[in-house]
Amino acid sequence: MKKEYDYASIFKKFAVAGEFVSCKRYGEGHINDTFLLVVRDGDRQVRYILQRINDRLFTDVDKLMHNIALVTAFCRKSVEERGGDPMRECLNIVPARDGKSFYFDGEHYFRVYVFIEGATTYQTVRSPRDFYESAVAFGKFADLLSDFDAGTLYEILPDFHNTRVRYENFLRAVRADVCGRKNSVQAEIDWVNAHADLCGKIVDKIASGEIPLRVTHNDTKLNNVMLDDATGKGLAVIDLDTVMPGSLCYDFGDSIRFGCNSGAEDEPDLSKVHFCFDLYEAYLQGYLSAVGGSITPAERENLPMGAVLMTYECGMRFLTDYLEGDTYFRTTRPGQNLDRAHTQFRLVDEMLAVYDKMSEAALR
Ligand code: ADP
Ligand code: GN1
Ligand code: MG
Numbered sequence: 006m007k008k009e010y011d012y013a014s015i016f017k018k019f020a021v022a023g024e025f026v027s028c029k030r031y032g033e034g035h036i037n038d039t040f041l042l043v044v045r046d047g048d049r050q051v052r053y054i055l056q057r058i059n060d061r062l063f064t065d066v067d068k069l070m071h072n073i074a075l076v077t078a079f080c081r082k083s084v085e086e087r088g089g090d091p092m093r094e095c096l097n098i099v100p101a102r103d104g105k106s107f108y109f110d111g112e113h114y115f116r117v118y119v120f121i122e123g124a125t126t127y128q129t130v131r132s133p134r135d136f137y138e139s140a141v142a143f144g145k146f147a148d149l150l151s152d153f154d155a156g157t158l159y160e161i162l163p164d165f166h167n168t169r170v171r172y173e174n175f176l177r178a179v180r181a182d183v184c185g186r187k188n189s190v191q192a193e194i195d196w197v198n199a200h201a202d203l204c205g206k207i208v209d210k211i212a213s214g215e216i217p218l219r220v221t222h223n224d225t226k227l228n229n230v231m232l233d234d235a236t237g238k239g240l241a242v243i244d245l246d247t248v249m250p251g252s253l254c255y256d257f258g259d260s261i262r263f264g265c266n267s268g269a270e271d272e273p274d275l276s277k278v279h280f281c282f283d284l285y286e287a288y289l290q291g292y293l294s295a296v297g298g299s300i301t302p303a304e305r306e307n308l309p310m311g312a313v314l315m316t317y318e319c320g321m322r323f324l325t326d327y328l329e330g331d332t333y334f335r336t337t338r339p340g341q342n343l344d345r346a347h348t349q350f351r352l353v354d355e356m357l358a359v360y361d362k363m364s365e366a367a368l369r
Contacts, residue, residue: 010057010113012042018108019117020100021053022046028055033128033228034244035334036062042117052120053099057113062333063246066114068159070106073245074098075157076150083149093121093233094241124231124240130264133287134237139230140291142239143222143260147253148297150220155250158220165223165247166255168204168318172197175321178328186328190343193324196350203317206310207254215303221251226263253304257292258311261285262319265312266352271344278348280355285312286366309363313356320349 012028023046031041031054038057043050063069077098081091091097099117101108107116130136164170179187179194187194210216222229222242229244263270265284268277289308293300323346326333331342356363 010115012040012055015108015110015115016042016044016053016055016117018101018110018115020102021051021117023051026050032126036246041120052122054118054120056116056118058107058116060114063161065159065161066107066109069161069246070098070116072158072161072248074106076153076245076248079153080149092119093124096121096241096243096245121231121241121243123234125234126228126231126243128228129266129269130227130281130284133284135232136227136264136284137287137291138232138237138239139227139264140239140260140288141295142230142232142242143225143256144292144295144297145239146222146242147219147256148295148299150222150248151297151299153220155218155220158249160249162247162249165249166251166315166318167208168206168314169208171318171321171325172201172204175325178325182328184328184330190324190327193343193346193350197317197321197324200317200353203314207252207307207314210303210307211252216252216254216307217301217304218250219253220248221253221256223247223249223251223255223259225256225260227260228263252311253296253300254307254311255315256311257288257308258313258315259319260288260292261312262316262349262352264288266348268348270348271341272348273340273344275347275351278351280352280359282359282362285363289366305367306364308367309356309360312363313353313360316349316352316356320346320353323349 013025016025021044023044026043026045028040028042032039036059040055042053042055058066060066077096080095084091084094097119098106099119100106107114175197207216211218224244224247230239231241231243233240265281267279267281272278323342327342334342336342
């Protein structure tokens with residue numbers, strides 16, 4: 006997806022005032038093509054986020070944007086009620102000139118968001134305090150969505166965190182071996198199979214009703230939350246493509262997966278990759294302080310399993326993508342998805358080694 010687009014004419018399709026200045030690739034998301042769009046409006050320069058939506062994954066962009074429009078409107082209203090600034094504390098869609106929430110040029114789908122100024126998304130945790138603040142932001146987001154009517158949303162990516170289904174997809178990729186990479190990753194395949202009993206740990210509890218399904222974010226990694234540069238506080242939760250029914254344990258767990266890694270998600274040197282228990286504790290405190298009273302005892306008890314499962318599942322997804330020829334997650338170098346899988350497997354091993362301690366902290 007390295008293709009360049011005719012940004013100057015695409016931006017004219019949106020209700021953006023001013024003249025085109027520049028448009029450059031931006032951020033480190035793995036899914037959409039994200040650009041920083043700069044526009045001159047009088048003597049001011051105004052920044053926007055322009056995204057080419059990944060339509061291989063999001064095959065029904067109308068439904069995707071329907072969900073995002075509802076969630077952002079709900080978020081805006083509740084931020085206003087709390088006396089906050091809805092232009093900075095929520096994602097805001099800039100509509101296309103025809104009134105739609107996206108523009109289709111006959112081949113690709115584009116959308117524009119107001120750029121949230123004076124705030125930063127981080128790729129790694131700089132300090133426990135930052136991580137605590139990101140937990141507060143995601144916890145608040147969960148609390149906010151607890152009043153949201155799940156029935157109004159489409160399940161945009163069915164079985165997104167159904168670990169059993171992810172495992173079946175993985176086994177299918179191993180069998181198909183379309184790139185002939187299977188033999189070189191037999192040890193990794195064996196590791197995934199040896200841990201397959203993890204797959205049912207949460208989905209089965211959701212199926213039995215022991216853990217409730219709620220409207221959740223489903224992609225709560227650190228670079229999907231913005232921290233305010235001035236105050237250091239969690240400001241806005243972004244990347245709402247996957248907001249749909251899910252589990253609180255998954256939202257909690259995905260943050261732990263990404264943020265409690267002492268190295269980068271794609272670190273090739275595994276000696277740099279460790280599970281940071283102190284960061285886990287910081288996140289736990291921040292999340293529990295913000296998520297509100299609706300968290301059930303079963304959810305709380307399963308927060309650590311959410312962390313193990315999200316990490317196991319994500320590692321399996323990276324390995325699946327490696328076997329399938331790196332077609333899902335954006336890669337910038339060969340072997341990157343395999344490196345990503347290795348970091349996740351290392352983290353799972355380390356989490357399982359301190360699982361009792363993780364549980365004890367969650368119930369404290
Ligand atoms: P992806 O789905 O590919 O992860 P994101 O929606 O997360 O795409 O956007 C990628 C990156 O762009 C984010 O991590 C963040 O750094 C930046 N970004 C996205 N939306 C905004 C926004 N409204 N304001 C400022 N930065 C943003
Ligand atoms: C993707 O979009 P982004 O980069 O925030 C992926 C997540 C993975 C994550 C791994 C829609 O997240 O599920 O956990 O990469 N998003 C989608 O870093 O598949
Ligand atoms: Mg993202």
